[in-house]
Amino acid sequence: MHTIDHIYINGQFVTPHGTEMFDLINPATGQLDGQVLLGDVEDTRRAIAAAKAAFPAFSRTTKAERGAMLQRLHDAVLARADDAANALIEEYGGPRNSSVGRSRYTANMFLDVKQVMDDHEYVKTVNKSKVVLVPVGVVGIITPWNSSAWFVANKVATAIAAGCTVVVKPSELSARQNQILTEAFHAAELPPGVVNIVNGRGDVVGAELSVHPDISKISFTGSTPVGKQIARLGVDTMKRVTLELGGKSANVILDDADFAKAIPNAIAACYMNNGQACIAGTRLLVPAHRLDEVKALAKAAAEAVVVGDPHDANVSLGPIVTQKQFDRVQHYIGVGIAEGAELVTGGLGKPAGLEAGYFVKPTVFAGVTPSMTIAREEIFGPVLSIMTYETEEEAIAIANDTPYGLQAYVSSTDLARANRVADQIVAGRVHINGIHDDLIAPFGGFKQSGIGREFGPYGLEAYLEPKAILGEAAQYR
Numbered sequence: 440m441h442t443i444d445h446i447y448i449n450g451q452f453v454t455p456h457g458t459e460m461f462d463l464i465n466p467a468t469g470q471l472d473g474q475v476l477l478g479d480v481e482d483t484r485r486a487i488a489a490a491k492a493a494f495p496a497f498s499r500t501t502k503a504e505r506g507a508m509l510q511r512l513h514d515a516v517l518a519r520a521d522d523a524a525n526a527l528i529e530e531y532g533g534p535r536n537s538s539v540g541r542s543r544y545t546a547n548m549f550l551d552v553k554q555v556m557d558d559h560e561y562v563k564t565v566n567k568s569k570v571v572l573v574p575v576g577v578v579g580i581i582t583p584w585n586s587s588a589w590f591v592a593n594k595v596a597t598a599i600a601a602g603c604t605v606v607v608k609p610s611e612l613s614a615r616q617n618q619i620l621t622e623a624f625h626a627a628e629l630p631p632g633v634v635n636i637v638n639g640r641g642d643v644v645g646a647e648l649s650v651h652p653d654i655s656k657i658s659f660t661g662s663t664p665v666g667k668q669i670a671r672l673g674v675d676t677m678k679r680v681t682l683e684l685g686g687k688s689a690n691v692i693l694d695d696a697d698f699a700k701a702i703p704n705a706i707a708a709c710y711m712n713n714g715q716a717c718i719a720g721t722r723l724l725v726p727a728h729r730l731d732e733v734k735a736l737a738k739a740a741a742e743a744v745v746v747g748d749p750h751d752a753n754v755s756l757g758p759i760v761t762q763k764q765f766d767r768v769q770h771y772i773g774v775g776i777a778e779g780a781e782l783v784t785g786g787l788g789k790p791a792g793l794e795a796g797y798f799v800k801p802t803v804f805a806g807v808t809p810s811m812t813i814a815r816e817e818i819f820g821p822v823l824s825i826m827t828y829e830t831e832e833e834a835i836a837i838a839n840d841t842p843y844g845l846q847a848y849v850s851s852t853d854l855a856r857a858n859r860v861a862d863q864i865v866a867g868r869v870h871i872n873g874i875h876d877d878l879i880a881p882f883g884g885f886k887q888s889g890i891g892r893e894f895g896p897y898g899l900e901a902y903l904e905p906k907a908i909l910g911e912a913a914q915y916r
Contacts, residue, residue, distance in 0.1 A: 441473030443614045446482060446638055447621045449489035450631030456481040457639065461611050466532040466758040467748055467796040475614035478637040483606070483647040486635035490577045490604040491653045493632025498574045498602045502556060505599055509553040511627040512599075516592065517546035519623045523588055526615040528749045531584065532713060532757035532796070535750055545592045545620075551878050552593070555895055556600035565907070572903040574602035575679055576655030579648030581641070581669070583661045584760055585715045585819075587613030588620045593878075593893065594658045595624075595634055601902035606654070607636045608644040612760060641665065652676050656902065659683070660717075662817075663843075663887050670890070681891035681901050683717070683883055685817045686845030689838035690720035691860060693831065693851040694729065701850035701872075702736035706823065708848055708874055710744060710801060713757050714821030715764070717888075718846040718868075722807075722814060724834050727827040734805050737825065738784045741801040744821075746790050758797040759820055765797040768820030772802055775813040780824070781806040809840050817843070835863045844885030846870070867892070 441463065445452040457479035465472040478486075516523075523542040527533040533541070561572045578598050582590040587609050598605045609617040621636050637644050645665075648654050649672035656679040659669050666682040673680060690705050692698065708720035725733045749757035759765040772787050785802025799820050807814050807824040814824050828834040838847060847866040851857035854871070861869040867884045881892035891901050 440471070441615055443473065443618050443638070444476040446478050446486075447625065447634070447636040448482070448486045449635065450625070450629070452625070455479065455637070461614070463530060463612070463614055464761065465529055466760050467529075469762070469795050469797065472529060473615065475611060475638050477611060478639040478644055480643060480647050482637050483608075483639070483644045484651070486606045486637050487577065487648075487651055487653050489632040489635050490606050493630060494574075494577055494604045497604055497630060497633050500602060505602065506553050506557060508599055508627065508629055509549045509556070509596060512596065512624065512629075513546050513549035515623040515626040516549065516620065517543065518626070519619050520546060523616060523619050526619055527588070530613060530615045531760055532749050534754050534757050535752050536755075537712070538749070541586070541589060545588050548589075548592045548878065549596045552596035552600050552899075555879065555899055559896055559899055561903075567909075569908040571906045571908065572900070573906050575902050575904050576603065577653055578603045578605045578656045578658060578902065579654045580605050580607040581645050581648065581657065581659045581661065582607070582609045584610035584612035585712060588616045590660050591617070591620055597893070597898050598658075598902055599633070600899055603656075603902050604633050605635065606648060607634065608639060608641070608648060609636065611638055611640060614638055645669070646672060649673050649678070650676065654678060656680065658893075658901075666889065679901070681883070681893060682889040683893060684845070684887065684889040685843060686717045686719070686884065686888050687722060687815065687817055687841045687843045688718060688720045688846045688848065688866070689722045689724055689841070689864065690848040691724045691834050691838055691850070691864070692726070692733070693834075693849070693853075693856065693860065694726040695852050695856070696850040697852060698729065698732060698736060702733055703740040704850070704873055705848070706737060706740040706744065709823040710756055710821040711874070713759065714768075714799070715760065715819050717817075720846075720848045721818065721822065721824060722838075723823055723825045724828055724837055725825060727829055730805065730825070730827055733825060734783050737803045737823065741784050741803050741823070744801045746798055746801065747793060756801060756821060759799055760797070762797060764819065765799065768799050768818060768822065771813055771816070771818045771820070772822060775804050775807070775811070775822070775824070778811050778813070779806070780804040780811060780813060783825070785822075809837055815841065831860065835860060839865045842887045845883075845888035848874075
């Protein structure tokens with residue numbers, strides 16, 4: 440049993456004022472694995488006060504000083520990578536191989552952000568004036584459970600690079616992962632008050648961050664409905680917001696693609712992170728005349744996915760995070776069947792021998808139309824919807840027929856054609872021929888997939904405000 444009964448304020452681990460204990464359930468077994476003591480509004484206000492007090496001095500630090508902090512954070516987080524991976528496996532159900540890689544990747548984020556900071560111009564000349572990029576202030580960071588440490592690390596690193604202090608409200612479902620990351624932050628010996636972390640509920644801690652006048656910006660990753668509520672709550676104090684929200688990503692397979700590669704890649708893009716990814720390619724768009732071939736390839740690829748104990752290095756699909764999320768995915772599978780979609784493989788219930796945990800059968804539907812519920816709503820589980828098109832123009836229209844616009848995928852052996860299609864898809868990122876990685880390129884969504892961008896120089900500038908100094912100031916740059 441893991442008991443987490445402290446939060447982190449002003450450089451110290453302290454007992455929260457809040458008294459609610461939250462159960463931590465191992466999703467692979469359905470058994471109680473620990474408890475976390477949640478902070479409340481008073482704890483949140485103490486953390487905000489600490490961040491506010493630390494901001495004036497921290498905002499005046501040099502690039503070199505902040506770069507040294509980012510280097511120490513990298514070193515400290517990397518030193519705990521194995522612990523973090525084990526927590527990700529047991530608390531979230533992340534498969535071992537991806538969990539180990541992600542935990543090491545989390546540490547590398549600090550160096551990526553350090554390089555972006557080193558290369559960024561904080562003082563510029565615009566026409567005859569000097570423009571200085573200054574830190575926005577105290578930032579409230581709110582992160583989800585599907586990649587907790589990863590999101591916290593990126594947002595904290597970027598805030599530090601900008602000269603901002605932060606209060607983090609991570610998901611209470613990720614308390615073990617959060618605790619390890621917090622201990623690494625403490626080991627990095629940041630100035631007190633620069634990073635404060637309060638475990639707690641979104642409607643308590645998150646809501647207070649969203650309305651408190653001393654929070655200048657909210658950086659939130661999570662669902663679209665919650666993102667809208669945060670934006671509403673923050674408008675009275677004119678908070679700056681970066682909102683990375685939901686998605687219903689299209690994966691467009693053009694008729695000249697290498698289907699033997701593209702369809703297994705499509706299964707991987709849909710099932711990544713146990714199917715619990717905002718960027719998952721859950722809508723597979725294929726030429727109508729090749730549907731039978733696609734169904735056979737998708738069925739084979741889905742049935743080759745190894746589902747089971749995430750400790751097993753051979754497993755690539757672990758459980759859904761909670762009973763509530765499992766029930767949500769089952770609901771959508773049932774709706775897909777009821778609305779007339781063809782069940783190619785998978786379906787309702789748990790895989791044989793895995794009845795104890797929150798395991799979902801890798802599921803593929805065909806015959807899905809754009810109006811069906813499973814084609815329009817974010818399921819957040821390993822459920823793929825195959826849709827057909829007749830022309831390239833129709834494929835683009837179907838891909839864009841969604842309230843979301845976070846990510847998309849295009850496959851073709853003609854790169855000029857693939858790029859032409861990618862240019863017409865309304866999404867913040869479009870991957871061509873596979874799943875690619877670039878933490879310097881901007882990440883974020885169009886439409887109801889969010890506001891603003893993260894990563895790289897675009898992400899850094901979201902934590903900065905431009906101040907113009909007019910007159911003869913530019914010569915003193």
